[in-house]
Amino acid sequence: DAGITQSPRHKVTETGTPVTLRCHQTENHRYMYWYRQDPGHGLRLIHYSYGVKDTDKGEVSDGYSVSRSKTEDFLLTLESATSSQTSVYFCAIGTGGSTDTQYFGPGTRLTVL
Amino acid sequence: AQSVTQPDIHITVSEGASLELRCNYSYGATPYLFWYVQSPGQGLQLLLKYFSGDTLVQGIKGFEAEFKRSQSSFNLRKPSVHWSDAAEYFCAVAPTGGGNKLTFGTGTQLKVEL
Numbered sequence: 261d262a263g264i265t266q267s268p269r270h271k272v273t274e275t276g277t278p279v280t281l282r283c284h285q286t287e288n289h290r291y292m293y294w295y296r297q298d299p300g301h302g303l304r305l306i307h308y309s310y311g312v313k314d315t316d317k318g319e320v321s322d323g324y325s326v327s328r329s330k331t332e333d334f335l336l337t338l339e340s341a342t343s344s345q346t347s348v349y350f351c352a353i354g355t356g357g358s359t360d361t362q363y364f365g366p367g368t369r370l371t372v373l
Numbered sequence: 374a375q376s377v378t379q380p381d382i383h384i385t386v387s388e389g390a391s392l393e394l395r396c397n398y399s400y401g402a403t404p405y406l407f408w409y410v411q412s413p414g415q416g417l418q419l420l421l422k423y424f425s426g427d428t429l430v431q432g433i434k435g436f437e438a439e440f441k442r443s444q445s446s447f448n449l450r451k452p453s454v455h456w457s458d459a460a461e462y463f464c465a466v467a468p469t470g471g472g473n474k475l476t477f478g479t480g481t482q483l484k485v486e487l
Contacts, residue, residue, distance in 0.1 A: 264416075293475075302377075302463060302477035303417075318474070350416060359405070359424045360467070362475060364417040 263287050264365035266351050272371045279338040281368050283351030285331075291356040292334040294318075294326060296347040297367075303350065309334055310356060341372045375400040375466050379478035386454050387486045394449040394481050396438075396464030404466040406447040407475070408438055411461045420462075423447065434458070459485045 263286030273279050283292060291310055295303040295318075305318030307326040315326050323345060325337045338345055348369050352362040376399045386392055398404060405424050409417040421432025428440040438449045447464060464478040 300479055302479045303465075303475075304477070305474060361407070361419060361422055363419065364409075366416045 266365040266368050270369050274373050276340050279341050281336045283334045285353045289353040291354040293352040294336045295350045298347050343372050346372045375476045377464050377466050377478035379481050381481045383482045385484040388456050389453050392451045392454045394462050396447045398466045402469050407465040408449050409463045456485045
């Protein structure tokens, strides 16, 4: 299995509070991704990074920001959490080549009350 | 924009029976195609992938998938299902030449009856 860890694994928070989720990899892959998984929607891309300090938006980026100051860490921040952001969040990594394959972390279950 | 359809939300099969999970995609060219499996409370594990070449792709755990360009399909198959195969299965596509933007189907939940 790819060396990907996510923290925390579970979090309950209240509406309006800031939340930061962390993804850490030991594979030295260039690309890192954040997805959210909701019933009936599969996985949807929030943001991704193609190098240190290089990030771009995905399909559902509103209300989320990301940062990548080191190759191994990719942070997802909800500046002011809302109940619609209750979801399971997955981090993925990839080499980013023409035949890139993404490998997923174990996920973080976030509940916003 | 690319899209993926998994027509079956739930499928139930008996242990030892064969399995086929359907995946149809919409894309202007031949995309890159993937199947992932997710066990309860776990992340996604890659089963197999197709980039080019032989249209019958072998994966892990005895799974295979066949790319059919004429039908825009990439169906997943297994000849004999084991109880441990019960999980949710996701098909995903990426544009040719770059896998950065994976688009996932909504998943098929597989139940295996003993």
